[in-house]
Amino acid sequence: MRILSGIQPSGFLHLGNFFGMMQRGIRWQEKGETFFFIADFHALTSVGDPDALRRNIREAALAFLACGLDPKRAVFFRQSAVPEVLELTWLLSTVTPVGLLERCHSYKDKLAKGIAPTHALFAYPVLMAADILLYQADLVPVGVDQKQHLEVTRDLAVKFNQTFGPVFVVPKEDIAENVAIIPGIDGQKMSKSYGNTLELFGDREEFRRRVMSIRTDSTPVDQPKPVAGSVLVSLYRLVSEPQELEEFIAAMRRGGVGYAALKKELLSKLERFLAPFRERYEELKAKPGLVEEILEEGACTARAAAAPTLESARRAVGLL
Ligand code: AQP
Structure with missing residues (x-):
């Protein structure tokens, strides 16, 4: 069984990320083939400062490792180190109804928080579907806020498979009710962009x-x-x-x-x-170069895992 999950380097990681996803994801290391990534392409939808993004990526990687991610067992990489994900996003876009994306709560919530309504923000769930389908993941541990995006992923996998032939595993979500929404200090969902977090390593x-x-x-x-x-x-x-x-x-x-x-x-x-x-x-922080080395090695493994899926998808749509 292949288990995959990602985290955005859109700020410092917090207790909501830990209990909602990281802790449960890390437990899967013992039982399955795990893939974890730092979703840096996704973070571009909300982080406009390149230095902040670089710092957040390193911090998120350190945090994940400090929380128990074992790079000997799990494949750990940066989303942007596997550019194949963008090509798959395009292929999936061709079967994505605009109405499906318009119904996504996360897009509407982000606009309500004042984030600019860019195409990238709107198309976020398609990139997320590509993140998951590219690696043929069976199971995706997430907090409940990602439930709808997982449904979009499943819809796109089914639609693509029906249209072009069976290319993708249709993944299942892994949401634990007791940690589905960890509240922040103001009682709303703990969220980097609400300023209500308890940071793990701040x-x-x-x-x-x-x-x-x-x-x-x-x-x-x-x-x-x-x-x-x-x-x-x-x-x-x-x-x-x-x-x-x-x-x-x-x-x-x-x-x-x-x-x-x-x-x-x-x-x-x-x-x-x-x-x-x-x-x-x-x-970990005191070891220069370690995080970068781990992420690079993870990216090589991830690219190798991604290649056959992308080739199948290209062949299916008629590009090969
Ligand atoms: N409060 C939470 N309770 C339970 N699970 C949570 N997660 C996040 N907050 C909570 C889960 O953590 C994983 C990684 O989340 P993410 O960083 O990729 O994006 P997010 O869900 O959007 O987290 P934030 O902090 O709310 O980020 P911003 O503010 O940038 O949007 C996911 O599995 C998520 O469910």
């Missing part, structure tokens, strides 16, 4: 400040606190033992503990959880 003081500014209601210290819909509980659940979670929830229900104390308790569990990853991150 400045520690800023991390503390952000945890302490997580949105809560104004229940007084002595009163019981609502548990349903609480961002504190949603995040605490991810990084604590069941017994600790029970005690945290019991303290909220009892009252007598203020939000500041609850946030400090959450902070300590987050720090505990992230400590080994942060240590590994610092080690």
Whole structure:
């Protein structure tokens, strides 16, 4: 079984990326043939500063490796190092109804956030379909925000196969309900472009400040606190033992503990959880050239895997 997933270097990686995709994707290393990529072509739709993009790419690669991606088991590469993906995007575009792209929530959300309505942003799901179909992936671990894009990928694979013959594996999504949407400090989906993230490897003081500014209601210290819909509980659940979670929830229900104390308790569990990853991150960061070497080697393997698919697709449409 081949498992593939990607991450955009559109900013620093955060807890939502970790629990929504990275952690689950990395677990597949033990069981299948895994491909992970840094989606730098995709990031061009939102990052306009070349230096920022270069920095983000390196940071995303470091973060993924620090979180446990093992380049000996997984193929790890930059999307743009396999330019075949762009040719496949074009071939898939020929079977992509405009209406299908017009219905994509992510496009509408990004416009609402003030991102310019470029063709690249509009065509993003076609490139994403090419990312997946090029490697004949069976399974794609993602957060729920990518569900619709996965449906587009499946639609395009089926339509292409029906029109030109069986070229593509039709992939399945791998979404885990308990981590489908990790909330950010304001309660919305944690997202690089919402400015509401808890970064995995960012400045520690800023991390503390952000945890302490997580949105809560104004229940007084002595009163019981609502548990349903609480961002504190949603995040605490991810990084604590069941017994600790029970005690945290019991303290909220009892009252007598203020939000500041609850946030400090959450902070300590987050720090505990992230400590080994942060240590590994610092080690990797200190090794010049290592990340670049890993990505280059991954790109060679990825290109070799991509070539036969592209050839089949070219042949199917009549280009060979
Ligand atoms: N809050 C989240 N909860 C669960 N999963 C999430 N993912 C992202 N945020 C959450 C999952 O992480 C993977 C990589 O995401 P991405 O960086 O490629 O793009 P994204 O989903 O658009 O992430 P952001 O942070 O929201 O980026 P921007 O702001 O640039 O759009 C995906 O599998 C995603 O589901």
